[in-house]
Amino acid sequence: MLVIKNLKANVEGKEILKGINLEINAGEIHAIMGPNGSGKSTLANVLTGNENYEVTEGEVLFEGKNLLEMDPETRAREGMFLAFQYPIEIPGVSNATFLKTALNEIRKYKGQEEVTPKEFLSLIKEKANLLGMDEAMISRYVNVGFSGGEKKRNEILQMLMLEPKFVLLDETDSGLDIDALKIVANGVNIYKNPDTAFLVVTHYQRLLNYIVPDFVHVLYKGRIIKSGTKELALELEEKGYDWLIKEEEMENV
Amino acid sequence: MNEINEKMKEELSDDMKILEDVTSSEYKWGFVTEIDSETAPKGLNEDVIRLISSKKNEPEWMTEWRLKAFRYWLKMEEPKWPNVTYPKIDFQDISYYSAPKQKPKLNSLDEVDPELLKTFEKLGIPLEEQKILSGVAVDAVFDSVSVATTFKETLKEKGIIFCSISEAIQEYPDLVKKYLGSVVPYTDNFYAALNSAVFSDGSFVYIPKGVRCPMELSTYFRINSQETGQFERTLIVADDNSYVSYLEGCTAPIRDNNQLHAAVVELVALENAEIKYSTVQNWYPGDKEGKGGIYNFVTKRGACKGKNSKISWTQVETGSAITWKYPSCILQGDNSVGEFYSVAVTNNFQQADTGTKMIHIGKNTRSTIISKGISAGRSNNSYRGLVRIGKNAIGARNFTQCDSMLMGDKCGAHTFPYIEVENDTAKVEHEATTSKVGEDQIFYLNQRGISTEDAVNMIVNGFCKEVFNELPMEFAVEAQKLLAISLEGSVG
Numbered sequence: 001m002l003v004i005k006n007l008k009a010n011v012e013g014k015e016i017l018k019g020i021n022l023e024i025n026a027g028e029i030h031a032i033m034g035p036n037g038s039g040k041s042t043l044a045n046v047l048t049g050n051e052n053y054e055v056t057e058g059e060v061l062f063e064g065k066n067l068l069e070m071d072p073e074t075r076a077r078e079g080m081f082l083a084f085q086y087p088i089e090i091p092g093v094s095n096a097t098f099l100k101t102a103l104n105e106i107r108k109y110k111g112q113e114e115v116t117p118k119e120f121l122s123l124i125k126e127k128a129n130l131l132g133m134d135e136a137m138i139s140r141y142v143n144v145g146f147s148g149g150e151k152k153r154n155e156i157l158q159m160l161m162l163e164p165k166f167v168l169l170d171e172t173d174s175g176l177d178i179d180a181l182k183i184v185a186n187g188v189n190i191y192k193n194p195d196t197a198f199l200v201v202t203h204y205q206r207l208l209n210y211i212v213p214d215f216v217h218v219l220y221k222g223r224i225i226k227s228g229t230k231e232l233a234l235e236l237e238e239k240g241y242d243w244l245i246k247e248e249e250m251e252n253v
Numbered sequence: 254m255n256e257i258n259e260k261m262k263e264e265l266s267d268d269m270k271i272l273e274d275v276t277s278s279e280y281k282w283g284f285v286t287e288i289d290s291e292t293a294p295k296g297l298n299e300d301v302i303r304l305i306s307s308k309k310n311e312p313e314w315m316t317e318w319r320l321k322a323f324r325y326w327l328k329m330e331e332p333k334w335p336n337v338t339y340p341k342i343d344f345q346d347i348s349y350y351s352a353p354k355q356k357p358k359l360n361s362l363d364e365v366d367p368e369l370l371k372t373f374e375k376l377g378i379p380l381e382e383q384k385i386l387s388g389v390a391v392d393a394v395f396d397s398v399s400v401a402t403t404f405k406e407t408l409k410e411k412g413i414i415f416c417s418i419s420e421a422i423q424e425y426p427d428l429v430k431k432y433l434g435s436v437v438p439y440t441d442n443f444y445a446a447l448n449s450a451v452f453s454d455g456s457f458v459y460i461p462k463g464v465r466c467p468m469e470l471s472t473y474f475r476i477n478s479q480e481t482g483q484f485e486r487t488l489i490v491a492d493d494n495s496y497v498s499y500l501e502g503c504t505a506p507i508r509d510n511n512q513l514h515a516a517v518v519e520l521v522a523l524e525n526a527e528i529k530y531s532t533v534q535n536w537y538p539g540d541k542e543g544k545g546g547i548y549n550f551v552t553k554r555g556a557c558k559g560k561n562s563k564i565s566w567t568q569v570e571t572g573s574a575i576t577w578k579y580p581s582c583i584l585q586g587d588n589s590v591g592e593f594y595s596v597a598v599t600n601n602f603q604q605a606d607t608g609t610k611m612i613h614i615g616k617n618t619r620s621t622i623i624s625k626g627i628s629a630g631r632s633n634n635s636y637r638g639l640v641r642i643g644k645n646a647i648g649a650r651n652f653t654q655c656d657s658m659l660m661g662d663k664c665g666a667h668t669f670p671y672i673e674v675e676n677d678t679a680k681v682e683h684e685a686t687t688s689k690v691g692e693d694q695i696f697y698l699n700q701r702g703i704s705t706e707d708a709v710n711m712i713v714n715g716f717c718k719e720v721f722n723e724l725p726m727e728f729a730v731e732a733q734k735l736l737a738i739s740l741e742g743s744v745g
Contacts, residue, residue: 048700051692072699081700088697092715101711102701109702141715158701 081164185210322449524559546574599632
């Protein structure tokens with residue numbers, strides 16, 4: 001589904017990604033772990049087309065199409081979804097207005113009928129209930145006055161509504177207590193199916209107890225220095241990143 | 254929950270309409286109706302004023318009032334304090350009267366000049382349809398003379414008077430004499446004096462005691478003849494225990510030469526009366542280089558004369574090259590309430606200096622000011638507001654919130670709040686924010702499949718929500734459309 005070849009990217013002129021290679025197939029869950037500043041969030045932003053990140057080299061194919069040529073909205077309409085680490089507030093715009101607009105844009109792109117207000121309402125209620133969200137938040141302004149947990153849940157609600165093929169979770173566990181974490185993970189597990197793939201960016205192993213990855217990659221200084229299965233995450237939890245970093249540095253010497 | 258559903262459904266269908274309608278970026282109502290106008294020669298002197306007055310068959314007292322205003326105006330100077338710049342206006346180079354050639358009396362729409370009706374249709378105001386469907390009575394002002402008045406019969410039953418000010422001068426001289434100039438005297442300011450001398454037409458509304466006006470009253474203005482200044486005069490009187498909601502909307506055709514518009518609106522609310530006055534202003538703003546466009550120098554003021562009376566101004570200002578406008582409330586009656594909700598959008602080379610004055614005189618008077626300024630392009634947007642609490646205004650309260658939003662880095666937003674408090678029991682609050690349309694907000698919406706253009710509209714409409722909520726439904730939809738058109742292409 002997603003093929004990343006030798007991807008290099010700069011932020012404010014500084015090279016952050018120094019040649020990422022990664023292949024993700026439909027139905028798989030991949031986790032990207034790594035210490036702070038290793039480039040995890042940069043990867044998420046580059047894949048979704050944030051203008052502040054400049055791709056200098058490499059190629060990304062999304063279902064065979066050149067992803068890097070697409071503007072952010074086209075990537076989204078093609079089925080790429082980012083659950084933001086810090087969801088943005090849009091004062092005065094209700095969740096319903098926002099999500100209905102987004103859903104219809106994606107439907108139009110796919111040549112599908114636009115959703116009617118009635119259909120939309122029953123759909124969003126159903127999904128909100130699934131996440132244990134208060135229905136009142138449907139008419140609240142996007143993320144305004146939401147607690148950290150509510151914001152993250154709102155991201156997952158959007159995912160359930162927009163039905164993307166490829167989901168990036170950027171530090172979705174940060175700032176969540178264990179109950180909220182379970183709810184969020186539950187949302188992901190409900191949505192998981194053979195046609196979708198996930199890339200879970202996380203600093204801690206904790207989230208991976210609930211969203212169990214097929215593959216784990218360790219990102220360090222802009223490169224993937226180790227890949228493995230879910231056991232790698234447990235090993236990292238136990239030993240930290242230092243042993244891997246030392247290994248990597250030894251190799252470089 | 255049902256309430257939420259209903260509210261949401263409404264909101265959703267509105268949003269759909271808006272998104273569908275955001276298409277053309279040029280000023281879409283820029284056309285000129287070919288129609289014979291009877292126009293006074295350029296220039297202003299006592300003879301011209303007598304001409305205007307006689308064209309309108311005015312009684313002697315009206316002519317005298319105009320002349321007094323003119324003589325006073327001659328001694329006045331143009332105000333220089335607004336934060337706007339424009340070339341000096343030659344007041345002798347303007348024609349002060351223009352009337353479409355008109356059949357002597359119109360009994361129905363069939364008698365209206367078909368060209369004129371076409372114009373209304375282009376503007377999206379099919380009078381006939383409106384009569385049937387929307388329940389809005391329209392007193393349409395085409396250039397300077399009223400040509401069509403509808404719904405009069407229904408209003409008449411309730412004793413409501415809704416007619417052109419010219420007609421009111423003929424038919425209800427006592428009311429006009431009593432209230433004209435009572436809120437905005439001709440000595441008030443340069444443009445009010447000019448208007449008093451030369452005003453062509455406008456609307457007159459009188460709501461009798463205890464009557465709640467059953468429909469929104471609406472006037473559409475349109476400048477048509479080239480280089481003809483428009484001097485509308487509106488007077489609305491709400492007698493004891495009455496209520497009225499009045500809508501004012503304007504469009505104007507594209508012109509190279511600047512056009513002067515100096516209207517005066519006076520509102521009088523007596524005991525327990527409420528007046529809600531909503532404006533969507535869409536005068537031609539000039540082209541992308543800042544050429545042309547309307548100069549809009551307006552004096553709008555309401556007097557809450559009676560106890561427990563209330564006046565609300567809601568305005569959405571998207572047009573004009575220059576806007577100079579401060580809809581104000583004089584809170585004279587005890588417990589009276591004044592409100593001002595404003596969205597002012599400037600793009601390209603537009604300049605706006607707008608705001609309000611809340612003058613607290615009576616006890617326990619309250620006022621709320623919510624101002625949203627949006628600047629894009631190379632435009633300049635200033636909020637100027639005065640809150641004055643007089644000596645006797647015991648327990649008076651004011652809340653002011655001024656938010657500015659900047660799009661791009663070549664525009665300006667300014668806030669000039671003036672607060673004068675002479676009574677220490679008063680409570681005055683002022684909040685102000687300035688923000689940029691955030692790249693992170695746009696990216697967030699992009700990432701959900703929404704284009705940058707739509708994202709900006711969504712963010713801006715959200716920013717203005719508190720004001721749009723105050724507008725009547727159909728006006729709110731129009732306002733959102735206008736906003737989208739005004740700001741097209743200003744980001745990205």
